[in-house]
Amino acid sequence: MQLSAIAIDDEPVALSVIRAHAAKVPYLDVRGYYTNAFEAVEHLQREKIDVIFLDIKMPDISGMDFLISLADPPMVVFTTAYSEHAVQSFELDAVDYLLKPFSFARFLKACNKVENLAQLKQRGPAVNTEATYIFVKSGYEQYKILLDDILYLESAGNYVTFVLKDKKLLSRVTMQEALALLPASQFTRIHRSFIVANNKVDKIDRNAVYVGQEMIGIGSAYADAISRIL
DSSP states (O other), X not given: OOEEEEEEOXXXXXXXXXXXXXXXXXXXXXXXXXXXXXXXXXXHHHSOOSEEEEESOXXXXXXXXXXXXXXXXXXXXXXXXXXXXHHHHHHTTOSEEEESSOOHHHHHHHHHHHHHHHHHHHHOGGGSTTOOEEXXXXXXXEEEEEGGGEEEEEEETTEEEEEESSOEEEESOOXXXXXXXXXXXXXXXXXXXXXXXXXXXXXXXXXXXXXXXXXXXXXXXXXXXXXXXX
């Protein structure tokens, strides 16, 4: 599948490296290179983009703050010269984290991750609308999970905990990958770190939903999604 992209970095030399690498990836179409993140917003508003290659340290706004500001962000691959932001980047659902200077091989690996996730989203679980379960990998094993047993999902870095009626299951997936496994009509993302099963929500107020005795905060960027539960 063809992937549309933009790249944002305040250093023109860094953008030149991405341009050279991207030219060698046949399924990647980079449609804009920006040294100013605010100019990139205009591009995102007029055209649907699959992935952003996003620098973290920029003078006017950090890449992480820029990502948080987007209501419906595309997939993101962070590019940076600083390794200390890796954990936070995965908490923000980054598909990958490229440490400068990165080789073409490492850039291609990130692109392949993006393509795999895009294909997973495209296929989705709704191919079989009667599906009542999913398989989730935990450690070296694949576990069958009944959809009706799922209460909510909670992310921590590059891991997601599936909280079930009678147990918890930890899987090394991102929230985007977990969301792609679940039927959109039955599950709603209400926070960067939480996905809830719609039919397990017992109460909703201005700032939180309640699944049994568990109170789960509603992220400001996901407030509109609450109407899907209602």
